């Protein structure tokens with residue numbers, strides 16, 4: 013049994029464990045007490061992380077599609093073919109793009125972005141999960157004016173107040189939930205805001221139950237009460253828009269419940285504000301994130317030690333993917349593409365002029381490019397477009413998939429390059445605390461697979477953008493120069509132990525505070541709010557779908573409900589006279605759909621939640637906006 | 648058979664370990680790359696740790712691996728053959744703590760019950776257990792409460808006690824005598840004073856527990872007679888994040904599921920660790936789940952570990968007091984916390 017210290021590939025808590033391998037194959041997991049994040053505690057996904065790499069359908073040979081069939085070819089032939097076809101498309105004036113992944117390492121993602129910009133000369137570069145996490149990050153940036161250091165999980169444990177806008181933290185981020193529970197046992201007040209009485213809501217000191225999309229209203233009320241609480245004026249000097257905020261909130265009244273909760277936050281020496289992907293997406297999440305950041309700012313819990321915000325990113329390396337520049341409008345360092353200084357820095361590292369103007373994001377890319385390189389992801393499983401994304405992908409003239417697993421993208425691809433899974437690769441990932449951590453190989457590469465960074469380096473060389481990297485560490489050293497916040501971390505990363513270092517991030521000092529705009533979604537005619545559950549659908553990810561233990565729940569759910577379902581509160585179901593499994597007819601401004609219901613205790617009345625996995629079944633009533641008002645009747 | 652009571656000088660220990668290495672695979676706690684102790688197969692006599700906090704992962708991985716191939720299935724033309732896979736390699740588990748020896752005894756008793764599990768039992772039969780008694784209790788352990796430490800009164804092949812300059816070695820089986828026999832010249836019979844010193848160390852160690860205690864008896868009375876309110880289970884269930892860590896890290900938990908993998912006419916059936924705290928553990932094909940709620944699953948786990956019904960069947964509580972669940976449990980619903988809540992009839996104040 014060989015034991016390798018590495019980082020969990022699932023959520024962005026970034027737990028560490030020892031991956032155990034037997035005869036070169038991942039066979040078990042042992043927790044690591046000394047790990048700076050997890051400290052010996054893992055969730056079910058972490059405990060079963062060894063399963064997918066050894067049980068999954070793995071890609072073993074490079075392949076090219078000939079006569080409609082994928083045929084194995086030698087590596088050189090595959091790489092030459094991919095480079096040649098992409099060059100042809102560019103020469104013909106057709107757009108090409110690159111999608112990195114929140115499941116790939118920083119080194120892989122960095123080289124994917126570099127391949128796009130320096131090799132293919134395009135800013136069409138993104139990663140699919142970005143569409144889900146960008147609004148959260150953008151909302152925080154709206155208030156802080158740039159990236160700001162998130163609060164660390166360990167620091168949550170010593171907070172006196174925790175504000176949580178869920179999702180379902182216990183399921184999405186169990187390690188973070190453990191930190192909240194720890195704080196709770198130490199007497200911290202927990203204020204949970206969401207539409208369902210989840211596990212965290214049940215242990216909360218105060219649960220503010222709101223309709224999906226109306227989180228901002230509850231936070232406005234907390235804000236209004238906090239502003240009225242004595243002593244909050246002291247933050248005014250740091251907050252641009254403070255007076256306007258006061259004005260906006262003048263008329264907002266607060267119940268005693270809210271007033272008390274606001275007092276807990278205001279009086280807390282340390283407070284944590286956790287923002288999950290709430291219902292709906294895009295603008296609504298961005299505004300919720302901004303108003304939560306505002307609440308943190310006006311109560312003096314932003315920009316100081318021991319307090320702060322934590323955007324709850326769903327997938328392991330979402331933050332790293334942003335940091336290394338996987339965005340159509342950002343450069344390595346997550347700096348805007350027009351930022352002259354950042355451009356000059358990246359150009360000097362790459363020795364290439366950068367293309368100008370923002371590129372297409374993942375949603376638009378799959379619809380508009382003729383050539384697409386997809387690294388370790390299945391856009392149709394992640395993007396809100398679902399099956400429409402699947403159809404778009406299948407229309408692409410030349411699709412290249414780099415993956416460790418056989419995914420639907422691989423099945424649609426014209427060229428397939430087999431790369432290592434997390435269990436066989438060297439590299440780094442960055443968790444939601446902005447901590448860079450090591451990923452280490454626990455066993456040899458299967459078949460002819462190579463490490464992802466190596467495949468991308470080879471491809472880059474063929475497209476005139478090669479480098480002199482001999483290891484993932486060489487790539488990391490280049491990232492240090494291209495993305496300054498990673499600078500100077502190498503010594504701690506490559507120290508031989510866990511290898512973990514917090515990135516250099518500025519503390520925000522001045523804030524642009526703002527209240528949430530509120531609007532009523534429902535009407536007398538359509539009195540229900542139907543929304544996607546914001547939690548990332550792990551059931552569609554190969555790390556879960558290929559794990560016998562982890563896929564049990566999601567697979568049986570998919571089998572039992574092939575046409576999807578919506579969750580409804582028991583009271584609503586009784587009022588409508590429908591039982592679990594019965595069909596209801598939903599009608600929105602967009603159209604109609606008939607789906608079975610599942611009763612969910614503790615869901616707010618008037619709310620229907622649809623798992624993200626089943627969004628296609630509801631495409632007739634609810635599309636990319638993720639939230640809408642509906643009429644419900646027994647079908 | 649009269650047990651041997653011998654001693655060996657500390658400076659000779661490496662030589663003995665060298666002799667053990669010649670007789671089989673030796674597994675012992677070693678210092679891992681991240682600074683923590685972990686059970687690991689050793690290659691050289693200097694590797695084992697002699698002063699260490701018991702590793703977070705118990706030696707269970709070596710007896711009952713997380714992924715364990717148990718059956719080879721072959722199909723050739725129309726003929727399918729099914730052959731058990733056995734692992735008969737001789738292994739020596741060195742410096743295993745008393746609680747873990749008791750954990751292995753628990754696993755063995757369970758696998759011996761009809762139908763006996765040959766896969767486990769054959770691997771177990773080839774293990775020699777060389778225990779290292781705890782003259783200083785570990786930080787979170789409460790083995791005194793479950794009668795599984797800090798010293799063993801049986802169940803070991805050899806038990807070592809640190810006497811300062813020398814180790815006292817008590818044999819408990821022929822396998823133990825054989826382990827000493829590999830380097831018998833390094834051992835000499837213990838003096839009366841050395842035996843007395845071992846007794847004193849045990850008494851002192853027993854008196855030094857205190858940080859963690861776990862009063863099983865009264866909790867057992869309530870659990871066995873179903874006098875724990877369902878509301879309490881439900882409340883504690885809200886603190887369980889369904890990680891399964893309590894099961895995986897527990898020296899006595901053995902639940903598993905079975906999966907086949909392979910293809911092209913060759914498959915391997917594997918036993919894989921599973922957790923009774925997972926929602927889908929008892930999920931039936933119809934979609935019905937007899938233990939759909941976390942609280943129900945937690946109740947089940949504690950019923951197995953702490954009820955009189957199971958105590959009678961297993962001959963011991965299903966807890967050896969190692970304290971590991973305190974470290975891994977995400978929600979703090981570990982053994983001592985739950986036992987205390989049952990006695991108090993309330994989960995902790997918030």
Ligand code: SF4
Pocket residue numbers: 020021022023024025026027050053054055056057058059185186187188
């Ligand atoms: S909490 Fe997240 S990072 Fe930690 S073990 Fe679970 S999935 Fe992995």
Ligand code: SF4
Pocket residue numbers: 886887888889890891892893894924972975976977978979980981
């Ligand atoms: S270790 Fe704790 S949180 Fe994890 S399953 Fe067991 S009781 Fe639940």
